[in-house]
Amino acid sequence: MTAFLPVRGPGDRLTRLFWQRPALLLGLMLAPPLLWLGLVYLGSLAALLVQSFYAIDEFSGLVVPEFTLKTYAELFRAQNLDILMRTLLMSASVTLGCAVLAFPIAWYAARHARGAWKAAFYLGVMLPLWSSYLVKVYAWKLILAKEGIIGWAAGATGTTPILEAVLAVPGIGGNSLSTSYIGTWMVFVYVWLPYMILPMQAALERVPASMLEASADLGATRGQTFRNVVLPLAMPGVIAGSIFTFSLTMGDYIIPQIIGTSARFIGQAVYQLQGTAGNLPLAAAFAVVPILVMLVYLALARRAGAFDAL
């Protein structure tokens, strides 16, 4: 027996090379994914940015590849500002709705569900999260249609006047739920709800039960404990979840297209401008807005410690 084993072939020789130069193996492993993400993704983002600094020639309708801020100036036209404000307001209210609805589910799953129930809750949140987005949106079209299940339920229970009163609220009401802001909001909340539940549950699971008992021992009422102990501790989870709900609402163009009024959101503007309108530069400039909003949002969230809850 010798101190060393013989080299048996190219596998051994390569292994030796990797052992002598660990950076080589690392480089070989990282090169394909980084090339892909760098070229395809970052390259595209750069293209988006470049495109947004172009402008469209008003007579020919063709893109003029020259640097200009004209396109960004167009964002500040009243109708475009409306689109931006409408989208931000909707994103904020959807986030709020998700946070309120998610809390009891996350709280129950984190603190009370055990064993099989815990698994059921997990799957119960995970399946809607992953199941087809379009199918979910479509389901709501069925529910919210004038002749749909909600109208039927309201008729069956004699609450049609209440429904009509809600729909008559100026600004957010409409002809039916499927053509009102309320409807758009409901579907957004439904579709993004799991994205709020999961990080919130993760944050709540980290609250030690002893801390709640300590608060109770010190004489706090249930409400005080909730306000002063539970809420601050759940906050990183809420912020983490809100990153998703806010970002996803801001970029969506299918839900408001299928359920809601004819007023446009950022996503729709981008979609229509790049498609039928053929104004790629303005579409790009519109798409840059959510990026900027999210960068600010992420910076604030990082400061609030939300990334620990992701």
Added chain:
Amino acid sequence: MRFDRPSFGLKLAAIGGLAFLHLPILLIFLYAFTTEERTYAFPPPGLTTQWFAVAWNRADIWPPLYLSLRVAAISTALAMVLGTLVAGAMAQARFFGREQISLLIILPIALPGVITGMSLRSAFAIMEIPFSTWTIVLGHATFCIVIVYNNAVARLRRLSGAITEASADLGANAFQTFRHVLLPNLGSALLAGGMLAFALSFDEVIVTTFTAGQQSTLPIWMLNELVRPRQRPVTNVVAMVVFVVTFVPILLAYYLTRGGADTAGGGK
């Protein structure tokens, strides 16, 4: 006052919330059997199974289905290779730029799909690349990488790092270690990641509308039907198919990664 016993109200709110997440999907199933063709009347005036046959015979459904399957298969394969590579690299060493790389991987799903879509659309326009199956794949593979990566990295974290050293110590070269030690331990996590990536790609519509041009994937076909409905129950039948094609891999992925903190899909 105690926190160890849920109040009735809490229980009701929690279970009601879960039901809220699931009931709409069941409705899709119900409407696939309705006899009413033009409206979404509830309750359905009657039930029939004729729409399955009608859907089967509609020629305009099959090409989008094939395209969706092809795109999902190619994107998943690409994402599995790229995601596994980057997970392996991230697990083996601390190096300069680690944080930036993990941000870069997550970015495609952290930013709204409309941005990814519009970015790719801009790039295709500037580089004058014509739309094809591959332009769709470019987008899908990009946001699928993170799905595979998340699953692989979570499993690698749970594996004792010493087992690859043990393998080398016992005389295995890098390729033998990969084949006999790493792959068997990583396999189910990769499979789960692959299935989730497939489900995500098969169902994706937002990025796809920007990268497909005149082509139609099944979700795009559905979107068109939603905007301009023809035979509404047929759309329901297709929605059911889409739901099942995504649901089964998700469920399988869950069972493949069960029992760890790394259960699949935590960060879609």
Added chain:
Amino acid sequence: MTSAVEFLNVSRHFGAVAAVDGVDLTIAEGSFFAMLGPSGSGKTTCLRLISGFEKPSGGEIRIFGAEVGRVPPHLRNVNTVFQDYALFPHMSVLDNVAYGLMVKGVGRRERLRRAEEMLALVKLEGYGARKPAQLSGGQRQRVALARALVNEPRVLLLDEPLGALDLKLREAMQDELKALQQRLGITFVFVTHDQHEALSMADTVAVFNQGKIAQVGRPTDVYARPRTRFVADFVGSSNVLEPAMTKALGGPEAWASLRPEAVRLVPWNKSDLRGSVTALRYLGSAMRVTVILPFGTLSVLVPAGMPMPQMGDSVGLILASNGLHVMEEA
């Protein structure tokens, strides 16, 4: 006799930290060599330098006289028993043990036969079909041992292999390992932070401190004649005497160590060396008595069965004639 492992001025730096700092070391073939030291002293890094999972920043390492600079771990005829055993969770116990033979291309029948033999050697016959998760800590330890030994390594490296076991099992395994080593004649290199383990099992002990070897020698030498204060402190529980105290006890004016068992307690009028008892600590087989003297304190070990002093008692002390050991280095 050839040396199994040689370190010539070996260093290993991690950034600005020198985990191993200019170590010279010779491990004789067939010996049971212990690397003893507190955590972070460089002993585990030395082990990983031998197996190849670390590369030296400077110096030279030889295994059986051959320089290892270009030899990756998998080609070194050296095997390791890892601290947490690192068994392959997806393989049966038998496949775990046969793994080294499989990757070297030994046929299935032959490698399973040899793996069975190895399992018998570590007293695990009949456990081959189980998965590692179905074994107890002690059994996993034996599997790890069998998995390494089946390759017939020339050097077996053991990284705190008994650390995770409870006291009783640990003592039994110490005896077994020692017996196994003597039977197989393989060089064992053993890393531990437990001085009892090192002293009871090894032929040679190297005491590590801050990346350097403080002392190498036979256990009895290291125990009785520590070279530095660190060794005296770490190996056993000696009294470390300042130069003035050494002088007062009749030695030269230099740092010295005095083993607690080298001091005997007598009635106070039977010795000129007197003090009073300030602390008592019962150790089962003995009592550790702390005595305060005019020039310092001493620990004394009184075996069970001897007359025991009480707190505050005045006592006399008598030093064994060779009890005082003057150290080379402060």
